[in-house]
Amino acid sequence: MQGVQARGANAYIQTHVQSRSPLELVVMLYDGAVRFMTEARTAMEQNDLGRKRSAMSRALAIISELQSTLNLEQGGEIATQLDALYTYINGRMLDASMKNDVAAVDECVRLLSTLRSGWAEIATREAAPAVASRA
Numbered sequence: 698m699q700g701v702q703a704r705g706a707n708a709y710i711q712t713h714v715q716s717r718s719p720l721e722l723v724v725m726l727y728d729g730a731v732r733f734m735t736e737a738r739t740a741m742e743q744n745d746l747g748r749k750r751s752a753m754s755r756a757l758a759i760i761s762e763l764q765s766t767l768n769l770e771q772g773g774e775i776a777t778q779l780d781a782l783y784t785y786i787n788g789r790m791l792d793a794s795m796k797n798d799v800a801a802v803d804e805c806v807r808l809l810s811t812l813r814s815g816w817a818e819i820a821t822r823e824a825a826p827a828v829a830s831r832a
Contacts, residue, residue, distance in 0.1 A: 718820065718823065718824065720816060720819055720820035720823055721820050721824075723763070723816050723820075724813060724816050724817045724820055726759050726762060726763055727763075727809055727810075727812060727813035727816060728813065729755070729756075729759050730756050730759040730760060730763075730809055731806055731809050731810060731813065733752045733753075733755040733756035733759065734752070734756045734790070734802055734805055734806050734809070735802075735806060736748065736752035737749050737752035737753045737756060737790075737793075737794070737802060738799050738802040738803070738806075740752055741793075741797045741799055741802070742799065749794070750794075753790060753794045756790060757787060757790055757791070760783050760786055760787050760790070761787070763779075763783055764779075764780060764783040764784070764787075767779055767780050767783075779812075782808065782812075786805045786808060786809065789801045789804060789805050790802065790805055793805070
């Protein structure tokens with residue numbers, strides 16, 4: 698029975714992701730990165746090395762994905778600044794992991810939360826005309 702539930706959950710998640718706009722997917726990536734960073738922070742406080750390693754790895758994978766999707770040629774100054782910020786966050790998270798530095802994780806969460814808010818606002822603005830045209 699558990700396999701059926703897992704397949705159902707996976708199907709739901711896949712449908713949820715596939716029905717999102719590219720901007721909404723970016724917001725979802727930020728949400729995931731923040732969630733895994735927060736989990737890593739908690740694991741640091743609890744001295745749970747396995748959980749910390751897993752959460753850190755997932756957070757860093759998301760940051761890497763965000764960075765790899767930047768178009769530095771067409772994105773101009775914004776893409777260049779985001780690239781530098783993602784590089785900084787990646788370095789801070791690696792440093793935080795080595796030193797169990799929860800303050801560094803908190804800094805990264807603040808940075809990503811600010812970016813997430815901006816992307817969420819853009820996604821909402823982009824979605825508003827589409828919703829209005831369907832009404």
